[in-house]
Amino acid sequence: MPVYLTLTRRELAAYFVSLTGYVIIAVATFLVGLSFALLLTKLHDAATPLPVTELFFQTPFFWLILLVATPVITMRLFAQEKFSGTYETLMTAPVGDGQVVLAKFTAAWLFYLLMWLPLLATFLLLRRYSSDPAALDAGTIGGTFLGIGLIGAAFMAVGLFASALSRSQIVAAMICLAGVVSLFLLSFMGDRVNLNSGWHATLFAYVDMPDHMGDFARGLVDTRAVAYYLSLTILFLFLTLRVVESRRWK
């Protein structure tokens, strides 16, 4: 346990000793701010029965941030260590492969959550100044952040896996981008192929990310969605562990 915490701390600190961490947070904050402004204009024009959090997911900003930030956050995790050779010093220390994978994942995920904190600020701002406190309650905000955390865990795991595959951060980022964009695009498969019934349609409904996020934003926690993201996370963490272990088979 102390080894895991030591590793996590170093990984998390690595975002803040280089410029990358600040740049990612700055860009995310800018985009969140932009979407907030857009949201305010929308609300100004017409009243809406939807919770504010759900409106947020209907803008492309959330998905843009998610899809772009994931590779940028995760690409360095393994690739940089392999490239600089510190992977060798790390893996010859008495640490378990599983601890390394888990620590890197935890650090990336915590950083990702940190990146979303400005969103919480916009919600609180809105709540402070809106006439109707019901527009934003603890349930919807909690649900929103649960959704953000879950989808983030899955995406960070995909990115971690991509980073473990390569020595080059660029390659890792591209593999990761291909991975998360594919997962995201699966959401629209159901609509694209015009399936309205049958098991195909059910299947595609299970992987419909905007739909899941909409539920979470309404404060609705669907266990199927929770199970989907948790399984994705576990699957990719497991695959990453196998990649890390693979140097023992070579």
Add this chain to the structure above:
Amino acid sequence: MNGGSIIEVSDLTKRYAGHTAVSNLAFTVGRGEIVGLLGPNGAGKSTTMRMLSGFMPATSGTVRVAGFDVFAEADEVRRRIGYMPENNPLYLEMRVREYLRFRARLKGLGRAQTRSRVDVVLAQCGLTDVSKKIIGHLSKGYRQRVGLADALVHEPELVILDEPTIGLDPVQIRAVRQLIREVGRSHTVLMSTHILPEVEMTCSRVMIMLGGKILAEGAPDTLQQVMSNGSPVIAEIAAPAADLQSCWATVAEVEYFDIAAGADGFHRCTLTPRGGVDLRERVFAVAHERGWALRELTRNRHTLEDIYMQVTRANEEEES
């Protein structure tokens, strides 16, 4: 330090797709030794060290460190090894003390122990003044010391250093060598290098490696002695060339000889012995017997460099 061997390598082989990097390596390293692994680039030194440190598995064969199998009991072994890989990779964005503290914690040291050990290795490696600096801002010599400090921080029984002086300037090289010698007083050290004077200066034993095999092994002095057996004796003798010629032809121990005219009546004879015997006493006796003046009598003593060249060249010829 109790006796016995700390590294036992038997039948170690590493095959990559297409070529064999290390083949059937076998050697032991005793506690307290400073062993140098010498060889040209691509001889398999780094591969061997990576297998010793447990970073890379062997294709076949076993490595035991302090009695533990490197692969099956990896954690036990890793706790006992301080390993500095080739090119000394470090987290350049971290500060020196912060890095060493991180490494110490990673290696399982407690909080109090970490604090005291980090202070010890900082002082030992001459890093106390730069402990607050960012590693990326340090010179290569200092970075090498950070790598060494990391290798030593958990008080390992065995220190493995892969090319510890590569890329340093002469002053830095001297400082790092000095440090390694000091470390060798209390630890077993296995270091690789392709620089000959380095092993002569720092190591108690040398293994010359080429093409994934150990070609020669021994203390630098013994190695020199052994390899010098059978090397020609040079004698400068004041005698007519014809007399010398007939004389050497009758001495059974001389396989062949060469006589060159020297200044003021002396001749320089190069005598190659038969069966690796030392000819010097015999030459003196002959000269004494016949009343010849003898003013030089030496045997070519191989430097480690000669041995290295000889061994590697012999191997190349064998292969071609």
